[in-house]
Amino acid sequence: MTTMMKAMGISRYHQKQLEEFMLPIPAIAPDEVLVKVHAASVNPVDFKIRDGVLKLLINYRMPLVLGFDFAGTVAKAGSQVTQFKVGDEVYGLPRRTMVGTFAQFFAVKAADIALKPKNLDFEQAASVPLVGLTTYQAFNELMGLRSGESILIQAGAGGIGTFAIQLAKIMGAYVATTASEKGRALVERLGADEVIDYRTTDFWKVLHGYDCLYDVFGGKSLDEGFKILRRGGRVVSLNGTPNARFGKTQRLGFWKTEALRVASLPLTLREKRYDVTYNMIFVRPDARQLAILAGLYEEGRLVPVVDKVFPLAEAKAALDYSQSGRAKGKIVLKVE
Numbered sequence: 249m250t251t252m253m254k255a256m257g258i259s260r261y262h263q264k265q266l267e268e269f270m271l272p273i274p275a276i277a278p279d280e281v282l283v284k285v286h287a288a289s290v291n292p293v294d295f296k297i298r299d300g301v302l303k304l305l306i307n308y309r310m311p312l313v314l315g316f317d318f319a320g321t322v323a324k325a326g327s328q329v330t331q332f333k334v335g336d337e338v339y340g341l342p343r344r345t346m347v348g349t350f351a352q353f354f355a356v357k358a359a360d361i362a363l364k365p366k367n368l369d370f371e372q373a374a375s376v377p378l379v380g381l382t383t384y385q386a387f388n389e390l391m392g393l394r395s396g397e398s399i400l401i402q403a404g405a406g407g408i409g410t411f412a413i414q415l416a417k418i419m420g421a422y423v424a425t426t427a428s429e430k431g432r433a434l435v436e437r438l439g440a441d442e443v444i445d446y447r448t449t450d451f452w453k454v455l456h457g458y459d460c461l462y463d464v465f466g467g468k469s470l471d472e473g474f475k476i477l478r479r480g481g482r483v484v485s486l487n488g489t490p491n492a493r494f495g496k497t498q499r500l501g502f503w504k505t506e507a508l509r510v511a512s513l514p515l516t517l518r519e520k521r522y523d524v525t526y527n528m529i530f531v532r533p534d535a536r537q538l539a540i541l542a543g544l545y546e547e548g549r550l551v552p553v554v555d556k557v558f559p560l561a562e563a564k565a566a567l568d569y570s571q572s573g574r575a576k577g578k579i580v581l582k583v584e
Contacts, residue, residue: 255351256563257313261300266564269311274355281332281358282324287374288349289317290558290566290579291407297347298567306344314563315349315581317341317377319370329358339364339542341377341533350563352583362538365545372552375578379411380541382531386462386484387415390527395420397459400451400476404440405431407578408464408486410553413438418549424458426451434553434576452476463488471518479523489515490528498530553577560584 255269276282294314296302319339322332332338340361348354364373387393393416401412404425416423417439424442427435432443444451452472459481461473466487473483490498491512495505509516519526544550555577558566563581570579 253352254560255313255348256315256560257311257348257350258298259311261298261303261310263298264564266298266314266567267311268561269313271313271351273353276324276326276355278326278328279358280326280355281322281329281338281361283318283320283338283354283356283361284323285318285320285349285352285354285583286370287319287557287583288315288351288560288581289374289376289378290563290570290581291316291378292570293378295567295571308347313348313351314567315351316347317374318349318354319364319373320354320583323353326358332358332361337364337370337373338362339373339377340535340538341381341531343533344530350560350581350583352560357533359535360533362535362542365542367546367548368552371557371580371582372554374580375407375552375554376411376541376545377538378531379408379578380415381534381537382486382529383408383412383415383462384537384541385531385534386529387412387419390484390529391460391462391482393419393421393460396422398422398424398457399460399462400455400458400473401425401440401462402451402464402469402473403427404435404438404443405576406464406573407553407555407575408462409435410438410577411550412462413440414550418544421460424451424455431576438551438553460484470515474518474522474524477522477524481522481524483524483526485526485528488512488526488528490530491516491526494528494530554580556580557582 322336338361342356403409404427425440426446452475455476461483463470463485489512492509495508555575
């Protein structure tokens, strides 16, 4: 096997043009596997890391290979790994300190991956882990979404939304979502019960008494979203300001947690005013949950939604397309 690999990343924060690196294929620890990456998903977190937005939460060393979730084939297994063997087709999301899946090979903890769904190709499988685990954890652990409850899922035609609508319906919820007219057919096909055209209608003026809000934007959309909830409702956001509760659960330490307490004060006041609970989610890897999702795909209860596949060398174009907000479903890099 060759000793070098191609990878795409950055040498400094705020670097718009990604670089192609030639790097040594990573060595693995006894509890890790080396994966030959066939596909890697593109997510908003990638351009947020590139642009330095998340430095308060985690400050990566440079140069940095980008990319979180992936699908590929096990090329080598560590001495302590018993659940995987060379040739196994796997997918996963590494822990946040092990970013770097925009590469031909990737070393990952065996505890962070699972066998990929048998009925999905590598590009489809790579589209799942980050959005799938984020939403699964949001609905089950933070939100406590229950059958018969109502939920607004913002941006239903996007990468998160196309997964979230399906999972919410599996869990028995009534689902409203926002989308353009171009995205209406897609979200209705995925199971949305009510679609609000965000270009013509403010959702907070037409929805009332909802149990849950799954916010993907933060800012004004999150602020106004509190208005649609009943008392005792729950908000989970991907892009809202982290609060002190988040700082404690993420073990960020006293000073960072206090800084978040101050920064999130407007949201805390809205929590109290509307008598709802607000949480921001920061996904973690979970092989058991990945196996559950694989089963749902194999049963046909979940379907992948991939908008575009780019070659690895066009990673910058893929990030730009992701940042444009035009994608209907997920964006994936094919790694040769």
